[in-house]
Structures are given as structure tokens and as C-alpha cells.
Amino acid sequence: MEKERVIIIGSGPAGLTAALYAARAQLNPVVIVGNQLGGQISITSEVENYPGFPEPGLTGPELVELMQRQAERFGARLEYDEVVAVDFNSGSPFYVKTHHQEYLADAVIVTAGASPRRLGVPGEEEFIGRGVSYCATCDGFFFRGKNVLVVGGGDSAVEEGLFLTKFANTVSIIHRRDELRAGPALQQRAYNNEKIAFIWDTVVTEVIGNGMVTAVEISNLKTGQTVQLPADGVFIYVGHYPNSQFLEGQLAMDEHGYVITDEKMRTSVPGVFAAGEIQDPIYRQIATSVGQGCAAAMQCEKWLSERE
Ligand code: NAP
Numbered sequence: 001m002e003k004e005r006v007i008i009i010g011s012g013p014a015g016l017t018a019a020l021y022a023a024r025a026q027l028n029p030v031v032i033v034g035n036q037l038g039g040q041i042s043i044t045s046e047v048e049n050y051p052g053f054p055e056p057g058l059t060g061p062e063l064v065e066l067m068q069r070q071a072e073r074f075g076a077r078l079e080y081d082e083v084v085a086v087d088f089n090s091g092s093p094f095y096v097k098t099h100h101q102e103y104l105a106d107a108v109i110v111t112a113g114a115s116p117r118r119l120g121v122p123g124e125e126e127f128i129g130r131g132v133s134y135c136a137t138c139d140g141f142f143f144r145g146k147n148v149l150v151v152g153g154g155d156s157a158v159e160e161g162l163f164l165t166k167f168a169n170t171v172s173i174i175h176r177r178d179e180l181r182a183g184p185a186l187q188q189r190a191y192n193n194e195k196i197a198f199i200w201d202t203v204v205t206e207v208i209g210n211g212m213v214t215a216v217e218i219s220n221l222k223t224g225q226t227v228q229l230p231a232d233g234v235f236i237y238v239g240h241y242p243n244s245q246f247l248e249g250q251l252a253m254d255e256h257g258y259v260i261t262d263e264k265m266r267t268s269v270p271g272v273f274a275a276g277e278i279q280d281p282i283y284r285q286i287a288t289s290v291g292q293g294c295a296a297a298m299q300c301e302k303w304l305s306e307r308e
Helices: 013-024 039-043 060-073 136-143 155-164 184-192 286-307
Strands: 003-009 030-032 077-079 083-087 094-098 102-110 114-116 147-151 170-174 196-199 202-210 212-220 226-230 233-236 240-242 272-274
Touching: 003 013, 003 094, 003 286, 013 030, 013 039, 013 060, 013 102, 013 286, 039 060, 060 077, 102 286, 136 155, 136 233, 147 155, 155 170, 155 184, 155 233, 170 202, 212 233, 272 286
Parallel strands: 003 030, 003 102, 030 077, 102 272, 147 170, 147 233, 170 196
Antiparallel strands: 083 094, 094 102, 114 240, 202 212, 212 226
């Protein structure tokens, strides 16, 4: 087993930024990419609020590619593999095991991000890929001329609902309250879009189909009325959970599984840092993840040089 200086677990904006800074600090970082290069931005249709890109049309995958190229230019090495276990309790050098390899590293930066939360209703799992989707960018094209539903009232639901109007005939956004959580600019665009309708105070209680999704059962929380609503697709945007299962017993976490860090991105284990959505349940923006990844790499470099 070769010993690495720094291993970065995850390749979203936090991970790729940490890689850029660690590479420029001559630490030859190894990035274990995870199941999706770029993490959640790779499934984002359009990025409108990352500074430096004033023209419309920048897609998530394009931004990922730019970040990757920049990190690699300074010597970051990307491994297309997934971490399955770590041992941080024994101290540095830290043990990291992936599907295909075992590593030791003087320091680790955890940027494993978050994943879309499931609704947890009957039929949801069964129809994933057959009408149920968590990614409009990936699957929107298959719904040309169809009628789709979006579940959720946050930025993701409204933004991806707007994206789906490029393909779908109608987009109905089902929200459990009568007020959106999404920001005012997105809200306004949705209200102005004639393809979008809103179904308020309502939850989905079942996804129904026959090979493919044909309908959902919805329930109005105010009236208690339950009806079946025909639909060709259901896009679910009801928040996220941190990808921290492989860290259980290794790092201190809050009750929702977010890794606890201090203002220097230090975790409960000296030499292990964390950045991005794995430790941030509040902001979860590309810009904040980039800043946290930068800070984690700078603190990591400082920790390594003070130790030597
Ligand atoms: P979010 O802000 O947590 O919103 C989740 C939505 O799902 C909420 O409207 C919530 O309803 C609803 N919900 C949660 N559990 C539900 C359930 N079991 N059944 C039905 N509805 C449920 O998640 P997000 O929209 O994915 O956004 C995550 C973060 O990324 C946010 O900080 C957001 O600002 C950011 N983001 C930003 C942009 C942008 O700036 N353009 C784009 C995408 C995401 P309630 O409202 O009633 O809680």
C-alpha cells in the first residue's frame, strides 16, 4: 500500500476545489470520485448563480468539467472508485478502502456530499427509472409531450420544474403547503410559466402504474380528500440526506448524519477535514461548497506542515 499525502473523498464542487488547492500546495491529492463525478451539480440542468458565468446556459456538467480540468492541471489525480470503509480512529496515516483498492493517507478531506431524499411511499422504489426520477436533467427528454408531476416546494423542485417545461406538455408542482420555499425569483418565473400548475397542501401517498407510471394517489392535507391523478412521470425533489453512512463510528455527526466541523473545517479527528454538503445542512450552494473546499484544503496543508 503506497502512502498518499492527501485523499479527498468525493468530487463535487467542495472536493474538486479542495483538490485544486491541495494540488497547488504540492500535496499530490488523490480524489476518490464516488458514484458520480461532480456530485449533485452533474445532475443540475442550469447553473445561474455561480459567480463568473453571467451568460445563461451554463449546465452543471459543463461546470464540473471546468473544475476537474483545473484541478488536474495542477496535478490532482482522480480515481473512478467509491469508498466503502475508512479507519480514522487509529489516527494518521488514515486507512481508506474503496471497491478496488486500499490506501493510506497522511490527511483526508471528506467531501462526499448528499443525495436526494426519497418520499418513502408505496410504488416509489418500484417505478424508479420507469416514470419516477430524481433528475430532470437526466430524464426530462423522455417526457416530451407528456404530463409530469414535480413533488416539493424548494428551489430544486421549482428550478427543475421550469426545466421540464422544455419537454413536457404540463408540469404540476405538488407541494405540502400553500407557500413555496423556493426563492422569489424562481417563484416568479414559475408563476409566469403557463405550462406550470400548482397543487397546494397536498402530498403524494402512492405511485401507481403498470410497468410504467400511470398515476399517483394524492391527499389534500386540509380537506383529507384522496384522489388519483394521472401522470406519465413523477420528479421528486424533497430535500437531501448526507452521504455519511460509511463514516459511522469514525467521525462525530449530528442527529441527521451531517459531519460536525468547526470553523476551520476540522472534524472530530485531527487530520480529517470535511467540506460541502456532507457537513452543511444550511447553505448547500455551489459557491459555499467551493469556499468550504478551499478552506478545508488550506487547513489540511497547515496541519500537515505543522506536524512535520
Ligand atoms: P429543500 O430546500 O430542503 O426543499 C425541500 C422541499 O421538499 C420543501 O419544499 C419541503 O416542504 C418539501 N418536502 C420535504 N419532505 C417532504 C415530504 N416528505 N413530502 C412532501 N414534501 C416534502 O431542498 P432543495 O429544494 O433540494 O434545496 C436544497 C438546497 O439547495 C437549498 O438550500 C436550496 O436553496 C439549494 N438550491 C439552490 C438552487 C438555486 O439557488 N438556484 C437550486 C437548487 C437548490 P416544506 O417547504 O414544507 O418544508
